[in-house]
Amino acid sequence: MLSNGPFEKEFLRRIALAAEAEFRYQVSTEECHLDLNPYYNPARRQYDGNKLLHHLNGCTHNEYDRLICLFRIDLYIPILTYIFGQAVLGEKTAIASVYRLRNELYGLKKDEDILIARAIKEVIHELGHTFGLLHCHAPACVMRSSTYVEDIDQKTSSLCNRCRVLFEEGQK
C-alpha cells in the first residue's frame, strides 16, 4: 500500500492490518512522492482518478501482487462529480482517497476513529475489485456500492459469505 501525502504511520498500519486480515495477504506500506500536478484539473479543482490509476497501473511493481495508493486529494473521473476510489477490475492497481471521508468536509466534528473506519472499508472495497469482485447487494458487505460517506458507515469492513466464496474461488 503506497501513501501519497502526510499520513500518520499508525493510521496506515491499522488499514494495512485490516486489509491483511480480510484478504490473508501480507500488506506492506510504503511512502511515495508522486507529482500530482499533471493530474490536477483547475476547472474542477480536483484530480483525475482515471489518469492517476492509469499511471500507477503502468508502473512496474512486480514485487507486489496488488497495489493500492492512498491519497488525501479530491479525486474525480470525467463523468462523475467525485469518487472515493477507483480500481481496474481484476487487475493489479487501485487508488483511494481519504479527502471525502473526513467529517470536516460535511461540517461535522473531526473524528479520527470514523475516518479510519471509512478508510479501511474503502481500501478493502477497491482491493476487492482488483480481485475481480463486483458490487454486492448485501447491505453489510464491504463490496456494496457507496456513493455517500453515510453509505460507507452503513456497511462493515468484511466481505459477505457470497463475496468471500467468490474471492476464495478466484485464489485457486
Next chain:
Amino acid sequence: MAEKISILIVDDEESVRDSLLNWFIEDGYSVECAENAKKALQLLEVRDFDIILADIKMPGMDGMEMHRRIKALNRDSIVIIMTAFASVDTAVQALKDGAFDYVTKPFDPDDLSHLIRNAAAQIALKGENEALKSRVTTLEAIDDFIGQSDAIRKVLDQIESVAQSNSSVIITGESGTGKELVARAIHSNSARRYFPLISVHCGALTESLLESELFGHEKGAFTGATFNRKGRFEMADGGTIFLDEIATISPKMQIELLRVLETKSFVRVGGNREITSDFRVICATNRDLKGMVENGNFREDLFYRLNVVNITIPPLRERTEDIPLLVSHFIKKYCTSMSRDLITIDPAALKHLEKFEFPGNVRELENMIERAIVIGNGKEIKLKDLPMGKEAISSSVESLEELEKRHIEEILIKYGWNVSRSARALNVDRVTLYNKIRKYGLKQKD
C-alpha cells in the same frame, strides 16, 4: 437483475466512455462502448441493448438524431441523453422524443446509480407485464375448454401427457372444434407457460407476409419496412409458437419452416444476422395432412418433423352429451360480459340443440347462444331465439308430406346415408325407408 441488463455507452470522449464502462462493469452490467453515433447504430443492428447512454453533442450525428434513429430500430430501448451543457429546451425535446431521462455531466454518483436502477426496474416491469398478460390470456382460454364426454376426456389426457414434453404437436379437427384452445392448454400446462404463446394464422397471410411475420424483417428490407421488426419465432423465444392452418403454407415456406425447426435459427428478411430462438411448435389443421403428403402437396419430412404427437378433436356432433354443459358455460360467459342476470334455456330449445348437426362445431354453438341472449327476452332462451328454431317452427305450418320428406332427409344426412341406421332412428323398416326415398326423390348430395 444487473447481469441481464445490457448498456451501450455512446460518447466521443474516451475518458467518459472508460469511466462509465468501469463504473457499470463494477456493478455487474454487460457494457459496450461506441465513440460516435454511426458506430453505435452499427452495433445496434447486430444486437439489442436495454439501456443506451448517449451524449447529446457528438461530431457527425448528434445524440438527439441518433436517439430518433435508435427508436426507429428498437422501440423498447431505454435511451438516456447526457450533456455537458444543461438546457431546458434540449431536455424537453429529448423527453418529447421518448428519451427515458436526461442528465448533465458530470453526474453525482448517486444520480447515476438511481438512473440505471430506475431504468432496470422499468425493463423488469415491462417483462413481467408481458409475461402476466400472456398468462392471463392462457388462463381465460383454459376456462373455455368444457366437456365431460369420453372423447373430450381423452383429449384432456393427451394434453396433460404431451404438455410436459417439448415435442411438436399437430392438432387436427374440424373448423370450430377448439384447436387453438388445445394449443393454449398444452402451453399453459408446460414448463414454458411463463413465456409467450405466439399464434400465427398461416392461412390469412400471403407467402411474403407470412415470411416477414415469422422471421421478422430489417429496416428497408421491402417497401414499408420502416423499422426493424422481430418475427414471431423470435417473439416465441422460451415459449410456444402456434401455427394455425399449417396445411395452407406454400412449398417454399415448408422448406423454410423445416430448416428453422431443425436448427432453431433463422435470419430476418433483409438481414444477415443469424438469430436463435428456443420455441416449441404446435400446429393445427382441419385438413388431412397425411393425405396431402401422399398427394405431394405437403412435404413428407416436414410432416414427420411436426407430427410427433397428434391430437384429434372430435366434432361436436360426436359428443352431444357435452352440449348442455357448453350451453350453460356460454350463457354464463355472455351474461357476465353483457352485465345481464343469468338466464336459463328452455328444455325444448336445448333438445333441439342436442339434435343439431353443428357443422361449425363449438364456435357455431357459442355464436348461437350469444345471439339468443342478445335477441331473447332476458329470462330464458326459447326455441324461437335459435336459428334452427325458426326453421322448426315454420316447418310445422307446411304440409305433412313436406314435413316427412324433410325429416327423412335430415336423418339420412345425420347418419351419412346409412339406410339401416336411419331406418332404426326413424323406427321404420329398411324397405319402408327405401320406398319413402323413392317417393320423395331424395338423393345423396356430394
